[in-house]
Amino acid sequence: EVQLVESGGGLVQPGRSLRLSCTASGFTFGDYAMSWVRQAPGKGLEWVGFIRSKAYGGTTEYAASVKGRFTISRDDSKSIAYLQMNSLKTEDTAVYYCTRGVDSWGQGTLVTVSS
Amino acid sequence: SYELTQPPSVSVSPGQTARITCSGDALPKKYAYWYQQKSGQAPVLVIYEDSKRPSGIPERFSGSSSGTMATLTISGAQVEDEADYYCYSTDSSGNPNWVFGGGTKLTVL
Numbered sequence: 001e002v003q004l005v006e007s008g009g010g011l012v013q014p015g016r017s018l019r020l021s022c023t024a025s026g027f028t029f030g031d032y033a034m035s036w037v038r039q040a041p042g043k044g045l046e047w048v049g050f051i052r053s054k055a056y057g058g059t060t061e062y063a064a065s066v067k068g069r070f071t072i073s074r075d076d077s078k079s080i081a082y083l084q085m086n087s088l089k090t091e092d093t094a095v096y097y098c099t100r101g102v103d104s105w106g107q108g109t110l111v112t113v114s115s
Numbered sequence: 116s117y118e119l120t121q122p123p124s125v126s127v128s129p130g131q132t133a134r135i136t137c138s139g140d141a142l143p144k145k146y147a148y149w150y151q152q153k154s155g156q157a158p159v160l161v162i163y164e165d166s167k168r169p170s171g172i173p174e175r176f177s178g179s180s181s182g183t184m185a186t187l188t189i190s191g192a193q194v195e196d197e198a199d200y201y202c203y204s205t206d207s208s209g210n211p212n213w214v215f216g217g218g219t220k221l222t223v224l
Contacts, residue, residue: 044199106157
C-alpha cells in the first residue's frame, strides 16, 4: 500500500524558513516524480512544484508564486522528498500535501505563517 | 497563464445524476483528472486520463472529455458523494506546470 506522510509543519514568522518532509513507503520511491500541492484555508488546490525521478534527470519545476523561494529535493536512499521554504509570507499559509505523481496523496501538514 | 474553469457548485437529490464540468483550451490535447475531497480530508483521485477509474472507486463515477470540456458524471449520486471536486490538467504549450480548476462543491440532499 502506498503511504505518504508529511511532517515539519507548524507556526513560523514571516521571512523565516521551514523544511517539510514527505516520507514514502509501499513503492519504489526512486522510480517516481514527487510533487507538492498546497491548499490555503477555505480555498482550492494550488500546485507548488515537483521533482522528477533520477531517470529523468531529477530536475525540478515550480509555480511562479514560489519560484526562487522554495526548493524541492529528494533522498532516494531514505524515500523522502523535501520542500525547503524560505522567505515565507503570510499567503503561504496552507496545508501542504505531497503526492506521488497524480494518483497518491499524503494527509498533509499545516504551515501557518504569522507574526 | 493557463486556467481550468469549473462551476462553483452543483446540487442534486440522492439518486439523481450529477455532472460537473471543467473547461480549458488545452483539453482537446491533454488529459483531465478528477479529485474528490471530503471535508478535512486529502484529495482522492476518482478519474484519470479523462475516463479511467482507479481501483476502489465506485462505478457510478465516470468521466468524459469532448473538445475543450471534460465532465465528471456521478450516476445515482449518494449522500456520501457530497464533497468538493477538482479537475486537474496541464497546458499544451510544453509548460510542465500542473493546473487545478477552482473546485466544485457538490451538494447531495
